[in-house]
Amino acid sequence: MKALTPHHRRSRRDDGHHGDAAAATYYDQPALKPPPYDWRISGYMVLAGIAGSAQIISTLASLSPHPPRRLVRNGRLLGLIGTVLGTPLLIADLKTPSRFYNMLRIARPTSAMSIGSWILSGFGGFSGLVALGQLVAGRIPGLRRLVGLAQVPAAGLGAGMSVYTASLLSATSIPLWSAAPQALGTQFGASSMATAAAALSLAEVAAGRRRTAATLDALTAVSALCELVASMVARRQRAAAGVNGPLEHGRWAISYRAALLLGVVVPVACHGINLLRPPHRRSDQLSAAGSLAALAGGMLLRHTMLRAGMDSTADPRPYLHHSRERR
Amino acid sequence: MGVHPRALDYPDSLLPGPIPDESELTSGTRIEPGRSYGFFTDTTLCIGCKACEVACKEWNALPADGLALSGMSYDNTVKLSADTWRHVLFVEKAPRDDIGPPFQAGWVMMSDVCKHCANAPCMESCPTGALFRTEFDTVVVQQDICNGCGYCVPACPFGVVELSPADGKAHKCTLCYDRLKGGLEPACAKSCPTDSIQFGEVDTLVERAHERVAELHRRGATDAYLYGAPDSPGATGGLERLNAFFLLTERPEVYNLPAAPDRPADRIAPGLAAGVATVAGLALAAAALLAGGRRS
Numbered sequence: 233m234k235a236l237t238p239h240h241r242r243s244r245r246d247d248g249h250h251g252d253a254a255a256a257t258y259y260d261q262p263a264l265k266p267p268p269y270d271w272r273i274s275g276y277m278v279l280a281g282i283a284g285s286a287q288i289i290s291t292l293a294s295l296s297p298h299p300p301r302r303l304v305r306n307g308r309l310l311g312l313i314g315t316v317l318g319t320p321l322l323i324a325d326l327k328t329p330s331r332f333y334n335m336l337r338i339a340r341p342t343s344a345m346s347i348g349s350w351i352l353s354g355f356g357g358f359s360g361l362v363a364l365g366q367l368v369a370g371r372i373p374g375l376r377r378l379v380g381l382a383q384v385p386a387a388g389l390g391a392g393m394s395v396y397t398a399s400l401l402s403a404t405s406i407p408l409w410s411a412a413p414q415a416l417g418t419q420f421g422a423s424s425m426a427t428a429a430a431a432l433s434l435a436e437v438a439a440g441r442r443r444t445a446a447t448l449d450a451l452t453a454v455s456a457l458c459e460l461v462a463s464m465v466a467r468r469q470r471a472a473a474g475v476n477g478p479l480e481h482g483r484w485a486i487s488y489r490a491a492l493l494l495g496v497v498v499p500v501a502c503h504g505i506n507l508l509r510p511p512h513r514r515s516d517q518l519s520a521a522g523s524l525a526a527l528a529g530g531m532l533l534r535h536t537m538l539r540a541g542m543d544s545t546a547d548p549r550p551y552l553h554h555s556r557e558r559r
Numbered sequence: 560m561g562v563h564p565r566a567l568d569y570p571d572s573l574l575p576g577p578i579p580d581e582s583e584l585t586s587g588t589r590i591e592p593g594r595s596y597g598f599f600t601d602t603t604l605c606i607g608c609k610a611c612e613v614a615c616k617e618w619n620a621l622p623a624d625g626l627a628l629s630g631m632s633y634d635n636t637v638k639l640s641a642d643t644w645r646h647v648l649f650v651e652k653a654p655r656d657d658i659g660p661p662f663q664a665g666w667v668m669m670s671d672v673c674k675h676c677a678n679a680p681c682m683e684s685c686p687t688g689a690l691f692r693t694e695f696d697t698v699v700v701q702q703d704i705c706n707g708c709g710y711c712v713p714a715c716p717f718g719v720v721e722l723s724p725a726d727g728k729a730h731k732c733t734l735c736y737d738r739l740k741g742g743l744e745p746a747c748a749k750s751c752p753t754d755s756i757q758f759g760e761v762d763t764l765v766e767r768a769h770e771r772v773a774e775l776h777r778r779g780a781t782d783a784y785l786y787g788a789p790d791s792p793g794a795t796g797g798l799e800r801l802n803a804f805f806l807l808t809e810r811p812e813v814y815n816l817p818a819a820p821d822r823p824a825d826r827i828a829p830g831l832a833a834g835v836a837t838v839a840g841l842a843l844a845a846a847a848l849l850a851g852g853r854r855s
Contacts, residue, residue: 256810256812256813257812257815258648258650258812258813258815259629259631259634261631261637261638261815262638262718263717263718263815263816263817264713264715264716264717264718265712265713265715265718265719265720266712266713267709267710267712267713268709268712268722269709285838288838288842288845289842289845292842292845292846292849293849295846296846296849296850297850300849326706326707326708326727327706327707327709327722327724327727327728328705328706328707328726328727328728329706329707331687331704331705331707332706334687334688334689334704334705334706335686335687335706337687337688337704338686338687338688340683340685340686340688341827342683342684342824342827343683343684343685343686343710343824344684344710344827345684345685345686345708345710346685346686347827347831348686349686391834391835391838391839391842392831392835394834394838395830395831395834395835395837395838396831396834398830398834399826399827399830399831399834400710402826402827402829402830403684403714403823403824403825403826403827403830404684404710404713404714404823405713405714405715405716405820405821405823406713409713410823410826413826413829413830413833414829414830414832414833415833417829417830417831417832417833417834417835417837418833418834418836418837420834421833421834421835421837422837422841424838425838425841425842425845429845447848447849447851450848451841451844451845451848454841454844454848455841458837458841462837541713545713545718548815551817552811552812552815552816552817553812555716555796555817555818555819555820555821556811556812556817556818556819
C-alpha cells in the first residue's frame, strides 16, 4: 500500500492557487483510468497501417507509366489481408464481442473510434473489391476497369487507416497520448508508409525483383526519416508539457528507444548503404535486414505508445500538473 | 430549507406508496423532462458519513468492491469505479491555530461523483451511441447497447467511467435516471443529512452556489470557490460546465481533480490532418520514386 502523501506539510491554499501543483494529490491515487487494451489493439494498429499504406503504394504503382504488376498485386492483397487479420483482433478485444456490429450503429464525428470504425469498414469493402478484381480480372474483361476505379477510394481510405489510430490515442485525456496530436499523427503515418514499403520490399527481394525492391527501400528510408523528425517534435512537445516521463525512464523508455532504433536507424542505415552502391552490387540480405527492422520497429512503436500511455495513468501528478499549466 | 406545503398532505409516517413528484418535497425541485438537472456538492457541509455511498449502492444494486484497508484516512472506497458511483474523499489537514483541535476541524471531506459534463468526453467518444444525453440533460450508459470497447474510459478527464469485468459493459453514475423518471430526487442527494449534496435544476444550483461562496467569504472562509460551474476552474479548459459541480476549499489537485480538463474530441482533426498530410507527402515521394525507378 502506498504511503500517505504529506498533505499536511503543504502550505494552505492561501497562496492563491500558485506554487507546485504537483506537490499534493489525493494520496497519489490515479486521476485517470487506463483503457482495457492489450497487444491485440497494438497489433491491429500495425496491421491497419501496413494495409492502408500498402493500398496507397499499389494504387500509385498501378498508375505509374510502366506499372510493376507484381508489386501492384501484392499491395492489393496486403490491403485485404491486413483488414482480414486486423478486424478479428479488434473484435476480440471488445469486452462484449458479440455486439461488434454496434460500432456501425451511429456515425459520430467527435469519436475517433467511430470515425475509425467507418474508415475500416469502407477500406475493407473497397480493398475486398480491389483484391477480388485483381484475382479474377484476367478472366472477366470489364473488371479491370472496376478495379481501377475502386482502388482510388481504397487508397484514400488507406490514408485514414494509416493515421487514424494516432488520433484514437490523442483524443483521450491521457497526457502522454494527447500532448502532441499532430506529431503523433505524423509519426504513425510515416511509420505506416515505412512498414508497408518494407513488407512489399521483402516480397520483391524474395522474388528477385531488385529494382522495385530498391524503389521501396528508398521509400522506407524516406518515411523512416520523416518518422524520426516527427518523433523528435513529439518528444519536445511532451517534455514541454511535462508528460514525457514514461518514455524517458523505465521499461517503456527502453522499448521506445528500441522502436526508434529498429524503425528508423537500422532501415535508414541498411537501405542507405545499399542504395548508394551501384545496382549490380546491392545486397538482398541488407535490404531484407532493413525491411525486417522497419517492420519490427513499427510494431514496437505502436505497442510501446499504447502501453506506456496506459501505465502512465498510475501517476496522477503529470496529468494534474499539465492540466493546471494549460489553464 | 422550510417544509414544503405539500408535505402536510402526508401526515402519516407510513405511506401507502410513492408520493407523486416526491422530489418537490425533498429537494424543492419538480422534475420535468427537457430541463437540466445536476448536483451541487458543497464540501464545506460534508461530514464524511458516506450515506451517499450507501444510498447509491443500495438503490442501484451495485456490487461490493475493494473490501480492503487502504491506509488512506477513513477512505477505504478509494475511487469511483464501475461499481462505485459516489466516493467520499478524506483529507486530514494540519493543525490550524485559529480553529479546533488538530486533524478534527481541519478535516476535508468531499463526495465525488460523475460530473455529467455539458459536452461529455465519454459520450462524445462513444462509437455505439450507448452513452447518451437524457431528457434531464444527464449522461447515461445504455448497457444493452454498449459493446465494451472501453474507449470512454481514457476519454473521461476525471477517471470516472469504467468497464465492469462482471458484464463487459461500461458503468457510471446515471444521476438516478430511473428515479428522475419517477419524480424522485437522486438517492445520494436525498440521503445526505447535511445537504452537502444538493439536487436541482443546474441554473438554480449555480445561482445558489455563488450565494453560498459569497456567504462563506463574508464569514472569513475565503478559500471557498466553485469547481465546474460556468467560467470556474474545471470548466475553463474546453468543458463548458459540469452539471455536477462542487464547492471546494483546497486546490483541485488535492481532490485529484484537473484544474482545467479539456475536450479530447478537439484533438481528432489536428491529428488526422497532420497524419494524412504526411501520408500524402510520402505518397508523392513514392510516386516520384516509382516513376524514376522504372525509368532507370
